[in-house]
Amino acid sequence: MKFRVGAVQYKLADIQHFEQFAHQVTHYVRNATEYGVQMLLFPEFMTTQLLSIVDEHGQAMSINQLPSFTTSYIQLFKKLAADYNMHIIGGTHVIKMEDGSLRNGAHYFTPEGEVHVQHKIHLTPTEVDEWSMSAGDGVNVYDTPFGKIAMLTCxxxxxxxxxRIARAKGADVIFCPSCTDDRHGFHRVRYCCHARTIENQIYIVTTGTVGALRNVDFMRANYGQAAILAPNDIPFPPAGIISEGVINDDMLVVGDLDLSLLQEVRERGSVTTWRDRRTDLYTDWT
Incomplete structure (x- = not known):
C-alpha cells in the first residue's frame, strides 16, 4: 500500500473574520490537491487564529470563546474533505465537553463526511494552568483506505x-500535529518523533504552526517545521527523513508512504525493534 501525505506549516497571522481563516485553510487544501495528496495534516492550535478577531473594544477573544467556532470549523473541513475527496486532519481545535471542561481535540475528516476526534492525552503546563484544559483518556486507532492511523498531539x-499502545492496536502511521513557541520545544517534539519511528517501526507525519498572533496570549511566538519521518533502516532515507520543510516558512510538505516497507523492516530489518520488544518484562498497555 502506497499513498501520498502532506503536512501544512500553517502561518498564524491576525485576522478580522472567520472567512479569512476559511480562505487560508482552503488555499492549503487546494495546494495539496495539485500535488496529489491523499491525506493532509494541519498543526495543533491552528484555530487559535480565530481568537485574534477583536471585539468592539479592540480586545482579542479568550480561549473560553474558541469553542463557539466549533460548528463553523467542522462544517468547513467536512466540506473541504468532500469537495476535494481528501482525508484531512484539521489540526486541533479546542472543544467544550458536556461537563463544561475544555479539551484539545485532533479532528480527522473523511470525504464521506465522518468526523473522528482524538483528545490530547498529555497536557502542557500552559494548557493546564493558563487555559484550564482537561486531558483525554484513551488512544484511538482509525481504519482508513490507507491502513490504520492514530493521532497523537505534540x-x-x-x-x-x-x-506503543497505538502501534499495538495496529497503527502504521502516527499523525502528530504540534505547536511549539521556541527551538527547545520544537526539538523536543522532533527528536521524540524520530525515536518513536525507530522504536515502533512506523511512519510519523508531523507539523507545527509558524508566524505570530500579536493579540493572542501564549500564541505570540511560533517555531515550526513539518516533516515526514521513517525508521532509520536501509529501505528509507539514511536520516529517516522522507521530506521536511524550511523552518518557520509558510509552506506545504509532501511525501509518499509505502506500508510494505514497514513490514519488510519489521521482519528483516537491520534491527527488528518491534518484534524484539520484551513484553515479558514490559507490556504494551495495562
Whole structure:
C-alpha cells in the first residue's frame, strides 16, 4: 500500500473574520490537491487564529470563546474533505465537553463526511494552568483506505508508552500535529518523533504552526517545521527523513508512504525493534 501525505506549516497571522481563516485553510487544501495528496495534516492550535478577531473594544477573544467556532470549523473541513475527496486532519481545535471542561481535540475528516476526534492525552503546563484544559483518556486507532492511523498531539509524542499502545492496536502511521513557541520545544517534539519511528517501526507525519498572533496570549511566538519521518533502516532515507520543510516558512510538505516497507523492516530489518520488544518484562498497555 502506497499513498501520498502532506503536512501544512500553517502561518498564524491576525485576522478580522472567520472567512479569512476559511480562505487560508482552503488555499492549503487546494495546494495539496495539485500535488496529489491523499491525506493532509494541519498543526495543533491552528484555530487559535480565530481568537485574534477583536471585539468592539479592540480586545482579542479568550480561549473560553474558541469553542463557539466549533460548528463553523467542522462544517468547513467536512466540506473541504468532500469537495476535494481528501482525508484531512484539521489540526486541533479546542472543544467544550458536556461537563463544561475544555479539551484539545485532533479532528480527522473523511470525504464521506465522518468526523473522528482524538483528545490530547498529555497536557502542557500552559494548557493546564493558563487555559484550564482537561486531558483525554484513551488512544484511538482509525481504519482508513490507507491502513490504520492514530493521532497523537505534540506533547503526547514525548511519551513512548502511548505510541506503543497505538502501534499495538495496529497503527502504521502516527499523525502528530504540534505547536511549539521556541527551538527547545520544537526539538523536543522532533527528536521524540524520530525515536518513536525507530522504536515502533512506523511512519510519523508531523507539523507545527509558524508566524505570530500579536493579540493572542501564549500564541505570540511560533517555531515550526513539518516533516515526514521513517525508521532509520536501509529501505528509507539514511536520516529517516522522507521530506521536511524550511523552518518557520509558510509552506506545504509532501511525501509518499509505502506500508510494505514497514513490514519488510519489521521482519528483516537491520534491527527488528518491534518484534524484539520484551513484553515479558514490559507490556504494551495495562
Amino acid at each position: 506533547y503526547d509524542i514525548e511519551f513512548p508508552e502511548i505510541v
